[in-house]
Amino acid sequence: MPIWSRFDGILSVKKRAWVYNPNFSKIQGIAPPPNDEGVYMIRCATNDKHKPMPIDRVNGTDEGGILYYGSSDKLSDRILSFWKAANENKKNIKEHHSGGNTYALFDYVKKFPLANLEVSWEIYVEQWENLNFPGKNGIEKRESQLLHNYCNKFLDRPPLNLNIKRWQRNTAE
Numbered sequence: 001m002p003i004w005s006r007f008d009g010i011l012s013v014k015k016r017a018w019v020y021n022p023n024f025s026k027i028q029g030i031a032p033p034p035n036d037e038g039v040y041m042i043r044c045a046t047n048d049k050h051k052p053m054p055i056d057r058v059n060g061t062d063e064g065g066i067l068y069y070g071s072s073d074k075l076s077d078r079i080l081s082f083w084k085a086a087n088e089n090k091k092n093i094k095e096h097h098s099g100g101n102t103y104a105l106f107d108y109v110k111k112f113p114l115a116n117l118e119v120s121w122e123i124y125v126e127q128w129e130n131l132n133f134p135g136k137n138g139i140e141k142r143e144s145q146l147l148h149n150y151c152n153k154f155l156d157r158p159p160l161n162l163n164i165k166r167w168q169r170n171t172a173e
Contacts, residue, residue: 040121042068044112057154068099068160071143099160
């Protein structure tokens, strides 16, 4: 069930609860990610589905189990791209997704089983073009805020986010 919340006191957000099953099987009643723009988060759960796996970071423990923050103008394709890349043989990676490629190449599966990964996303109801945010339709602004909030709290990046653009530091709130 979607959750409605506020972003910076200005923008309505439709947020999807954490879901497992990257194929978003209709048999299980899981709706697929939308074709809309927005941000998404990948986390690892414990064997008790929907309970996040704590991850030790430089400045504490991430109780939310966040592995990756990303943004896209078409969430369905980008989220599927992550799972395809994460599933690939590390010697023959064909799919292009930095988080998924990192997961496969460096054997993150040893610590964070693919079967325990979950995804959540945020869709923005109002048009990005009406806002004064830098970046492609403003979705990079939200991704930047999520990343910098994480970095400020843990003095570290989420494990699968390899880069944080320098301009993002100045735009994070």
